[in-house]
Amino acid sequence: SKARRCCPDAEIEIYDQDEFISYVGCGLPYFIGGHSPNWRRLLARLPDEFESRQNIRVFLRHRVNSIDIGNKTLRVADLEGVSESSIPYDTLVIGTGAAPIVPPLWGKDLDGVFVLRSLTNALEMKSFIDLQAPHRAVIVGAGAIGLEMCEALRRLDMEVHLVELAEQVLPPMDADLASQVASQLERNGVTLHLGAEVKGLHGGEGTVTGVSAGTEEIETDMVLLSIGIKPASALAEKAGVELGARGAIRVDERMRT
Numbered sequence: 001s002k003a004r005r006c007c008p009d010a011e012i013e014i015y016d017q018d019e020f021i022s023y024v025g026c027g028l029p030y031f032i033g034g035h036s037p038n039w040r041r042l043l044a045r046l047p048d049e050f051e052s053r054q055n056i057r058v059f060l061r062h063r064v065n066s067i068d069i070g071n072k073t074l075r076v077a078d079l080e081g082v083s084e085s086s087i088p089y090d091t092l093v094i095g096t097g098a099a100p101i102v103p104p105l106w107g108k109d110l111d112g113v114f115v116l117r118s119l120t121n122a123l124e125m126k127s128f129i130d131l132q133a134p135h136r137a138v139i140v141g142a143g144a145i146g147l148e149m150c151e152a153l154r155r156l157d158m159e160v161h162l163v164e165l166a167e168q169v170l171p172p173m174d175a176d177l178a179s180q181v182a183s184q185l186e187r188n189g190v191t192l193h194l195g196a197e198v199k200g201l202h203g204g205e206g207t208v209t210g211v212s213a214g215t216e217e218i219e220t221d222m223v224l225l226s227i228g229i230k231p232a233s234a235l236a237e238k239a240g241v242e243l244g245a246r247g248a249i250r251v252d253e254r255m256r257t
Helices: 002-006 025-032 047-054 119-132 144-155 175-187 234-238
Strands: 012-016 056-060 062-068 073-078 083-088 098-100 136-140 159-164 190-194 198-204 207-213 216-219 222-225 229-231
Touching: 012 062, 025 119, 025 144, 047 056, 062 234, 119 222, 136 144, 136 207, 144 159, 144 175, 159 207, 175 190, 207 222
Parallel strands: 012 056, 136 159, 136 222, 159 190
Antiparallel strands: 062 073, 073 083, 098 229, 198 207, 207 216
């Protein structure tokens, strides 16, 4: 949108491998918890609206597999048509953002194990809840998303266990204020497991049934991994773009690689 305001005559295309674009990410826990049951209300703008209002073409379910910097081309896979094509560009903006951290735990690929980063993630989790009617949930990570999901799942009358490696919820927060948040969680029926490292997930018939956390074995019907995010910079790195110390794309004062 900024490019269109600056360059009214430019040909602008967006490629994204997901099914949705331009939605209210902070509303995902409230959709899952039933506060806003219509997920379509989370959509800020549809691809057709980008085209009709700003002449910006949006290609969803299109994954950029590689960037050829020398020839200024992209190799783009159409995930619906299972085809790949070469797309030229004059100027390229890499906006791949971040991805959820999923540790190499045994059982992380079992049914009933989720992350919450996108609307697609939220729809998958909501479908599981509606079809499987889980009674118990384990949330790994006591950051903002973890706490919002505690509220959402307690609203669905689930037994909720919150596991956090640090000795307090909301680790960046001052300890005295975090202790008040912890007390509020417990008053609302959330069982806290602080200072506990998740060692693995257990399952039966392909579905998660338990979590090993510290010295405890917690029975569960579903698990949410919300332990943080990491830069989604693999595509840029593969193209030869320099990365910073923590894996993000290194840029100059004008955001250029």
